[in-house]
Amino acid sequence: MNYPVWDIPFLGAGLVVAIIAIIHVLISHFAIGGGAFLFVAELWSNRQPDGERIRAWLHKYATFFLVYTTVFGAMTGVGIWFSIQLASPEGTSLLIHQYVFAWAIEWVMFLGELTVLYLYYYGWKTNSRRLQVWLAGLYFVIAWGSLFVINGILTFMLTPGGWTLENTDIVAGFFNPGYWPSLAIRTLVMFLVAGLGGLLIASRMEEEDALKERIVLFSSRWVLPAALLLPGLFYWYWTTLPVNTARLMAAGATGLGGGRLEVMTLFAVVTGVAGMLIVLGSLLFQARPKALTFSAALALFVVAQIGFLGGEFSREMARKPYVIYDTLYSNSVWKHKAAEPGYRDRSFLSLTRWDPDVVPLTPAHGEWAFRLQCASCHTRDGYRGIVPRTASWTALSGFKWLLTMDQQGVMPPFVGTAEDRAAISAYIQSLHGRTVSAAEILSQARAEEVSRSKSASAPTREVEP
Amino acid sequence: MGDMVKRDAPAGPEPNRVDKGRRRFLWVTGGLGLAWLGLSAYPVYRYIAPRPVPDPFGKEGRAAVKKVSPADVAARGAGANGSYGQRGCIVFRTPQGELKAFDSKCTHAGCNVNFAGDSISCHCHGGIYDFDGKNVSGPPPRPLTPLKVFEENGVLYVAPSDQGKEV
Amino acid sequence: MDDSRRKPDSDGPVGSTEGTPAAVDIPDSRFAEIPPDAEKVLPPADSVAGKASRAFLRRVPIWPVIEFLSHKKVPRHKHSFWYTLGSMGLFFLIVQIVTGVLLMIYYSPSQPWSSVQRIVMEIPFGGLIRSIHHWSANLMLLALFVHLFSTFFMKAYRPPRELTWLTGLALLGTTMFLGFSGYLLPWDDLSFFATRVGISEIEKTPLLGTWVAGLVRGGPDVTVDTIGRFYPLHVVVLPLLLLGILGIHLFFVQVQGVSEPDSFRALTPEKKRYHRFFSEYLVNEIPIWMALTALLVALSALFPRVLAPEADPGAAAPEGIKPEWYFMVPFQMLKLFPGSLEFLGMALTGLIPLLFLVVPFVDRTVPADRRGRVVARLGVGFLAFLAGMTAWGILS
């Protein structure tokens, strides 16, 4: 409520965060998993007779790893931070003020991780074998440390655990119920992505090279820990989800709300399908390691990216209708404020700091009320667009529905007076090309109110049970 | 044009016997692959799984009887087959004047029994029930499920009877 | 059968025939022996798989077919990625058949809209399966268009592959009509008016246009009768037709082998590198199918196919109604030739499939001569024209 809303026509601020975040998540998992891969590959190459040839190939892996993770991984990491500032300033401000030193610690690890990676890469020829193994191992430990920290902040948003605005118990918030399952899942998925990275680099080798077979087998075995444990860990993570989310997930399976409610469940299915495909893919290349070509390895990488898309989308949607669960709604309305008696009946625009001082019940009033309360999640005709969702709305039905919008458990309660509701409903009708004046809606609703109260007070024959 | 296929020549007597280590490993991943396949086939199973039959009595605990009006069962000995929800029922008035109703699914093979004035018979395999729904003769193993029946402003309603077990 | 197979194969890797377990004495001599080079490939005789495959081979002499297929190879060069487009189309077809059958479980042509609404609203994951069916249809057509143009620019239509090209065109036509008929079945606002607009295009073709439209629509206007015709077409007639032609199309590809572009053909023999289709190339095609599966499920989750309100023939068409993107070219042509010029517009649109039909008989020389280069340049222009018209149609 206190901040302006970044009203992007087609995409919507939420989707911008999602796009950047999904790219980052794949690369960051590859960055950490890749560290373990380098460490184990170094050890493995030391024990093999043709260790030098393996290290030559490992250097190609390290080059791809360095450029890919720093150029795209690090930058999209900063990108997420930029985009959440714009999508939900209030939520970001709360996280920053609560966990500034957690982020600072994660930054120290990020600095250390980068430096050790450069020392490992640029000292490739001059460092001793033992030092290289040490550096690779150290890189993985520090990189995993940065996950250890950021995972706390990430899972805090969905399951704040013991933390509340009053007690601001940092440790309870950081090691919240969702923390450990999420950490375990991400760690296993990291190894999986590292293996896929290995396949990607190994695919560039010629088929005749017997080494290719051994490297493809070595890389595809990295998929196993995730394949073995992920279903169990996902179930453990499912048990830590809030009750409302579990209900929505189950409801999603049966397609309530014109099939839209089920989007969260669908993304969970996307994750499961992607997981299955990767396991089968790795099985395929264990059977025929020499046949691996670049397009096949890239296809598995694409499947992994789509798996992340599914996982991150369903994790973000599990938080509906909050940005920080039970504390801050996704349109930056504080829950404790909305619960205050009378708060939700005051004029919405006067509550926000960005009251454009529009004449009430005019189209501008409708547009601004829509922008400041609804546009942080909904776009007009693009992603999660209002126009397709309100196709069957009339001015009056919309006016009345707004009062009940939080009943499905997906949207926050409406804040604002009847004028605001009328203005927004009129604005939505204008989006459909039907011009209705907000004042007219108001008078119709009032007339209906009067007639219903008159008939309700008259004695009726059968008594309601 | 020479066939330049780069085919690795079959080496050794048993060219296609995969070495033990990798075979065991293939089985492990294969098993995991099948497990995951089953996991993500779950949505398809849920899609195909039969839909739950809605409880005919619904929230108010009673269901209107269709195709039988109070007039049809006004006289003694009068009765007819009707339906409630998706299920069939027979409603009749015994010679003593008592209004009765049963779920018309024959306990033998599921055909709907028929009210024939003096008795209740099932045409599929010749099962006969008496007016208390007890299976008198023929293959039916169990009595019919009784239903509580009452009339309310011109419409017959049935409700689950308390003593009979749910069919 | 030459008698060489009859005498014991002394130098056979598995040793002489006496060594193999007592073969069941099959009276008919033709099936008695396992061809020698089959022994090299079959799993070892003592293993279960070995016994089973040998028993099978003795009863069903398909070894020559296996032998032939194992020689199938795919050239490896800069453009060899385009070879997977055909198999992408095949993959989407399989997805369509699977999801189609699943949808048929609950869809009923007598209450089209309410049954589809039941799928989306009540049946668990019904919305997902319907969206996958929708997205796979669109991606299938996209893949087939790209396949059409990639084979065109690689000049794969030159002899001996004219028939493959023609059956390919027939496949594309059948798929487009499958898409068109499938689009009407949900019977919501969007599909009703899109179909009405689509058929009115057929109506405008001179001579027998109105007659054909009447036949297709089952009357002067799109009604429930039209579903009565489109449903069996979409579910039985066209799929069988498609599978039939596809069988021929794939048979030609197997028999004639994969075409090689001029750049690859000009290479010296030792520079030419190939993939063996069965163990190597197929293994690399499966991950691409996997990526497409993941893409389909992701698209269905991100952009689910939402059911519009039920079709109301009387109500006004929703604003900005347009046929599906792959029928945009004729739709846009009509806009270009309004009123009396309509027949010119339709004549031109009719010309498009003709041009494609004629191509294999115009450019026949290997390697491409001047005429071949002209045809290629015309192709580029034509692709730009089609893409431009479709984009213009979608955006306007």
Place this chain on the structure above:
Amino acid sequence: MNMFVLATGLWDALPLPPPDPLGYPVPVELLRALSYLTLTLHFVALHFTLGGVMLWLWLRLRRPAHADGMSAYLGSGLTLGFSYLVTLGIPPLLFVQVMYGQLFYSSSVIIGAHWILVVPLLIVAYGLFYLHKLTRERHPAPQWVYMLFALLAMLTIGFFYVNNLTLMQAPERWMSIYHLRPNGQSLNLGDPTVLPRWLALLSPAPAVAGLGLILAGTVLRRWQQEDKGLAFQSLGFRSVLVSVAATGAFGAWFVSRIPQDVLTRVVEMPLLVPVSLAGAALLLVTALLAGLASRSRSLAVPIAAIVAAAGSLATLVALRDMLRLAWLRPHFTPDDVPVHAQWAMFFLFAATLVLGLVLVVWLTAVVTGNLARRYREAHS
């Protein structure tokens, strides 16, 4: 939108969001110190990279003696420089958001479309530097195109930052800009100080890169590569002089553009005079030391020059923050924000930082030791 009301800005309260209910995690002075330290390091890395690109392009244009050697040296430092420029840029942004969060977020949202553009621009610039590093031997021809676009990307990022930081301290302009384009496609061009401040931000770049050249030149001369070392040192010194002059000029232009009422408040700031004097002094000392270093053989002098340059950058950082506080005085002062101290978390961070730095410095010493030994054997 009623243009009259918008133009005259006649509404009751400024759209200033309240500070975050959680308040400051540590006293604001400590936050400020952390912010200044990390911001200075950020500027050192920024100017080394930015100056490196500028000098590389200048070398490609004028092709003086040993141009290849110098552009190879500068080129190889770009990817590392850019990586540390971004890494060291994170903590100052973090602390600015803690101290002035409610202002920074509002201005960021108002120029949202440009602010999010910084991310792809970062990727473009960083990608081009790696493209240069990986392909400079095989395809030398197009390298200058990569460098030019990388330079443009970095300059644009800088411009967006300056717009955001100037808009942040001027809440009275927010409502009108936000109403014109709520989709974030606006900038803060109305503020007269934006252009000079952006130029003043960029001008020290050649100096830091020049000092880098001088240091490399001195090392080369110690490794008996006399003429190459001298060429490094002379170009380095000339770029330092140009840059110091430019910084002075743009700085003066920037100060002249500051509105009068803000100037009166800035002058009242307690530490203003000593800090600005120290800044000017350090600037001169840097130039002097650079002159000495461009002729010396001992490493002490160039390193002293670099420290002096870092010192002058630190004073610029301090001056900018003072200007911001003065500009914001009527609307907001950090002192009225409650402090809910998280000392445990702070010491945990401090301990991790010290441990991290020790580990990194030790390892760097080991690896660079090997590299230097290898380089000297190859070149002796």
